[in-house]
Amino acid sequence: MRVAVIGAGAAGLTAAYQLCKGGANVDVFEAGDGVGGLARSIDLWGQRVDLGPHRFFSKDARVNRLWLEVVGRDYRMVDRITRIYFRHRFYHYPLKPGNALRNMGVLNAVACLGSYLKEKIVPYYPPRENETFEGWVVRRFGRKLFEMFFKSYSEKLWGISCQDLDADFAAQRIKKFSLGEAVKSALGISKGQHKTLVDRFAFPIQGTGIVYERMADYVNQHGGKVHVRTAVKRVLHDEHRVRGLELADGRTEEFDRVISTMPLTLLVRGLGELPTAVQHAVDQLRFRNTILVYLHVDGRDLFPDQWQYIHSPELGTGRVTNFRNWVPELYGDAKTTILALEYWCFDEDAIWTEPDPALIARATKEMESTGLLNGAPVIDGKVFRIRRCYPIYARGYRKHLEPVVDYLRGFERLTPIGRYGAFKYNNQDHSILMGLLAAENILERKTHDLWAVNSDYESYQEAAVITETGLEPEGGAAAPEPVRSSAETQALTPSAR
Ligand SMILES: Cc1cc2nc3c(=O)[nH]c(=O)nc-3n(C[C@H](O)[C@H](O)[C@H](O)COP(=O)(O)OP(=O)(O)OC[C@H]3O[C@@H](n4cnc5c(N)ncnc54)[C@H](O)[C@@H]3O)c2cc1C
Structure with missing residues (x-):
């Protein structure tokens, strides 16, 4: 069976990884130049950072077992320190x-x-x-x-x-x-x-993105292929039965099944002429963009939080991450601190096209106004713009989403999953679960309703959380399950990055 996966984020790669383990022939097509999607890690100024704060947490034993299978023992427990900045005061949160x-x-x-x-x-x-x-x-x-x-x-x-x-x-x-x-x-x-208050969480010592880098390595080493810098233009079908993909460069490829994590709106528009009601509905679904401004600060102990929520309305940023407070492996010997400030906007907002130096100056000024820099100078800055990273749950959005979902249910062998892929405000755990269940539907002919994940899907078969020693059944009713990396995933070292 040849399966195409669109997008190498948490959802797409989990599906590809599971399918590969189950013997399917998988090709992953990723528009970007690396894997991990929103949960990727990047090297910056000799340190490793994520796209904003990425705390992984789940109570679902299936999700945690998979995460541990991939990460092995390469994680540390982080004691959460996060605060809310409001009217020049810092409130502990929780x-x-x-x-x-x-x-x-x-x-x-x-x-x-x-x-x-x-x-x-x-x-x-x-x-x-x-x-x-x-x-x-x-x-x-x-x-x-x-x-x-x-x-x-x-x-x-x-x-x-x-x-x-x-x-x-x-x-x-x-x-x-x-x-x-x-x-x-x-x-x-x-x-x-x-869940929003959990005060300890497991974090991979090579950054969040290592999970997805290892999954991609596994796929590449076991008969599949992850094609980066290869955007998909549309899904091809004969009378609503999927037969392959058209890539952005015009090539076409035949597949038996397609799992899509590309934005739901773009997937649907690529399927051909739409019924008027679906066309109208899909036009109402909107996304919010993020601008991440990274600041390289010449100082070490600025403040203790992993991230802070910036509620003060006079500041444009909504959240600031301090990567020095996650695990020491991220910064190694460096004596500087990397901060990331998030700004959220629409395509048409002036800030979306503001030149990088202006954004860096704005972020620097805002950080200085909070007093969190303690006078330490900002020595460099870097800007990342991410489109469509928040599906907007505008009031009544379900009445627009439902006709689109119904339309997509009419396509045989097409599985839309993921954060913008399914128009769900997913965290990694939801996207991982969607990927896991999508693979089960294909490999084991199960009939999980993937549209229900992160809405009504609360029925964990087993609740267990990650601790220092491995997977611990909730309530500590039984001994922790030790971390068992398979020989194959253990062999996936960071050299494969
Ligand atoms: C700032 C920020 C902070 C976050 N914090 C947390 C957190 O603390 N904890 C947590 O668990 N989660 C967090 N998340 C959410 C988490 O990153 C996402 O839920 C998860 O990464 C979504 O995975 P996904 O595969 O569904 O989607 P994505 O990661 O968006 O992956 C989709 C992939 O598809 C690719 N793609 C799109 N269109 C095409 C195309 N046409 N052809 C080929 N490829 C295409 C994209 O390039 C992307 O790589 C955060 C997200 C952000 C932005």
Whole structure:
């Protein structure tokens, strides 16, 4: 069976890796010049960095087992330190009661509690807005906390008002988290730690991207081929039965199956003339871009966080990553620090086309204004622009996504997965799970509904988390499963980079 995979990110490479292990003949086509997609690592100023912060975390034993199979023992546990910068103050996140109280002051804290109790105690009449992100958060945290900790960050990220943002975003990312749970967690009396608060995580010593570099190496060494700098123009089909691909350079290739992680909108538009309703629906699906500005700072101990959320509305950046605080292997002997500032925008925003030196100057000025540089000079800068990296869950987006999904379900042998591939706000674990299940559908003729991953797919067969010693069943009910790298994945050394 010849399978084509479009895109060498977490979803595409996981599918390719699994398919290769199962004996399929796989070709991966990647438009970029390296593998890993959004989760790639790059060498910069003699150090190794990711595209912004990349904390891997999953409770799904299948996802964690695969991650450990590829990473082997080449990871360290990182103690999470992250804070929120708001109105010139730094709030620990996860919240620490003493720190939060000191920063916001007693009056503000009482106001937060009052607005929370108002949501909890006042009868729900008239029925409150729960379809929007704003409504969802206000009901769980109160308006005051929404305004302090959710509004400005979310509006920077998505570029639309929180009233125009769908509650799905909160439901997927914040889930059952509430003020009550945050307080229990801060006081150490919470039962299972909420996913957004996890305070230790496993991180590969060669950066996040090594996971996908090793998967690609495996594919290349076991009969498959990862073709970088090879963009796919469209998927070819006969009467909705897939038969191959047309590449951007005009070549065509025949395949029995296609797994696509290219942007859903571009995939659909490439399939030929669309029914009017599908055409209209796909035109409503939008993405948000990211500009990453890396700053090379001549200093070492700037601040302890792996990343900080920048809520202050007067600053354009939304998040800053400090790569010196992940694992020492990333910077080795270097005596400098690399920071990455994220700016989110649309194609038509002026900042998207702002020249690199202006962006570097803007980022430097913003960092200086926070006091986080402690006077250390910025000696260099580098800019990366990433298009379409956030699928926008605008209010009611599902009614546009559904006709597109229904249309795609009508194509035989085509499997769209991944973050922009399936229009899901995925983390690596969701994309890995999609890749795993897509491969199972093909190899074992299973019928997993891949559109349900990262929406309704909560039924883990087995819950287990990664610890220093390997995979530990949740609740510590059994001994940890030791890290077992297969001989093949152990043989994949970084020299293959
Ligand atoms: C700043 C930032 C921070 C993040 N932080 C975290 C985090 O802390 N934890 C976490 O787990 N996740 C995080 N993520 C999310 C994580 O990076 C993604 O969920 C994951 O990488 C998505 O993998 P994917 O394969 O679905 O998509 P992608 O990584 O986008 O891969 C798709 C690939 O397809 C290629 N492609 C597109 N079009 C074509 C075409 N026409 N032909 C050929 N190839 C094509 C692209 O070049 C890309 O390589 C973060 C993402 C960003 C941007």
